[in-house]
Amino acid sequence: xxxxxxxxxxxxxxxxxxxxxxxxxxxxxxxxxxxxxxxxxxxxxxxxxxxxxxxxxxxxxxxxxxxxxxxxxxxxxxxxxxxxxxxxxxxxxxxxxxxxxxxxxxxxxxxxxxxxxxxxxxxxxxxxxxxxxxxxxxxxxxxxx
Numbered sequence: 001x002x003x004x005x006x007x008x009x010x011x012x013x014x015x016x017x018x019x020x021x022x023x024x025x026x027x028x029x030x031x032x033x034x035x036x037x038x039x040x041x042x043x044x045x046x047x048x049x050x051x052x053x054x055x056x057x058x059x060x061x062x063x064x065x066x067x068x069x070x071x072x073x074x075x076x077x078x079x080x081x082x083x084x085x086x087x088x089x090x091x092x093x094x095x096x097x098x099x100x101x102x103x104x105x106x107x108x109x110x111x112x113x114x115x116x117x118x119x120x121x122x123x124x125x126x127x128x129x130x131x132x133x134x135x136x137x138x139x140x141x142x143x144x145x
Contacts (some may be wrong), residue, residue, distance in 0.1 A: 003061055006130055009088070009089075009113070011086050011094065011095065013090075014062065015082075015089070016031070016084060016085060016086050016087060016089040017085050017108065018031045018054070018082070018083065018085075018099050019070075019082065019083040019084075019085075020054065020082050020102075020130075021079050021082075022067055022070060022071045022075070023056065023067050023068070023071075024062055025041060027056045027057050027059060027064050027067070028054060028055075028056050028098075029055045029056055029057055029060070029125060030053070030054070030055040031052060031053070031054045031055075032052040032131075033052075033073055033084060033097055034049065034051040034052070034097060034099070034135045035048045035049070036048060036050065037050070037071060037110075038126075042088070049131070049132060049133075049134075049135075050108070050127070051084075051129040051130055051131045051132075052099065052130050052132070053127060053128070053129055053138070054127070054128040054129075054130060055125050055126075055127050055128075056068075056125060056126050056127075056128065057123055057124070057126075058109075058123075058124040058125060058126050059127055059139060060071050062091045063124060064126055065109065068107060068126060068128065070099050070105070071104065072104065072107075072120070075135070077103050077104035077105070079102040079103055079130065080097065080100075080101075081098055081100055081103065081109065081127045082098075082099040082102040082103060082130060082132065083096060083097065083098050083099070084097040084099075085097075085098070092107055092140065093137070094132045094139065095137065095139050095140070096139075097136075097137055098135060098136045098138075099130070099132035099134075099135045100132060100133055100134050100135065100136070101132055101133030101134065102130050102131070102132040102133075103130065103131055103132075104129070104130055104131075105129050105130065105131040106128070106129040107126065107127070107128055107129075108127040108128075109126055122143060
């Protein structure tokens with residue numbers, strides 16, 4: 001049996017790393033790739049980007065809530081570029097999504113667990129919604145949007 005060439009393999013949802021300024025990458029549990037609507041207005045096509053959802057662990061040290069709070073208080077939620085790198089099985093980058101003009105637009109400190117509760121041992125999470133002005137996609141095979 002031979003290995004399937006890399007070009008025919010599907011990207012995997014669990015092979016990625018995100019770079020959000022001010023937040024340790026290993027705290028990020030989930031992140032959305034770009035989502036947009038194409039709207040026809042006055043004979044032109046406009047793009048409207050939905051904010052990306054980021055779920056991060058609220059750990060004790062480093063403290064996830066403190067990292068988000070520092071961004072909000074010292075930078076007014078302005079992040080700059082947020083980068084998502086999708087990886088292959090060897091850990092090489094196959095896609096890089098760079099979101100430009102990124103900023104935090106909403107925070108849910110209760111995460112997915114609907115607040116603190118005594119009947120759950122789930123990890124605490126924080127959910128962020130990050131708006132952005134545009135995105136750029138670069139692939140390992142040379143495509144750049």
